[in-house]
Amino acid sequence: MKTILPSKEMIGLARQVVDKGGLFSMRATGDSMFPAVCDGDMVVVGPVGPDGPQPGEIVLAETQSGIKLHRLIDVLNDNKGLRYLIKGDAEYGPGEEIDANSLCGLVAKISRPFTRSLSPRFIVACFKTILIRRIRDIYSRLLDL
DSSP, X not given: OOOOOOHHHHHHHHHHHHHTTOOEEEEOOSSTTTTTSOTTOEEEEEOOOTTOOOTTOEEEXXXXXXXXXXXXXXXXXXXXXXXXXXXXXXXXXXOEEEXXXXXXXXXXXXXXXXXXXXXXXXXXXXXXXXXXXXXXXXXXXXXXX
């Protein structure tokens, strides 16, 4: 059964499940994490491990601008306390700082329906990534000559 919850109710339910060590499934919306997470992908969020979240992991967080599924860029721990810098893979700018209490959990699994994997936008992004890597490889070989 599919149920669409308002953001506040969804994050509250996610917190209850994850805080008890469970896994919370949700459908991602938006393109801020493209191509790692696409609009419509199923995402499973689990609890943060004993070492805390690590840079590079994707987290579910409640921010001032809403619920975000973003990549953790940096862990900040200074006189302001423990904070995290998060940012969407497809977004420009420095990212957004959140406090430790705003973090809900870590993404444990991403499932993409097969038909979405073959979407034109996803295929173009894959070819673009391959092309950029190939150009960098050729350029580095030319520099070695």
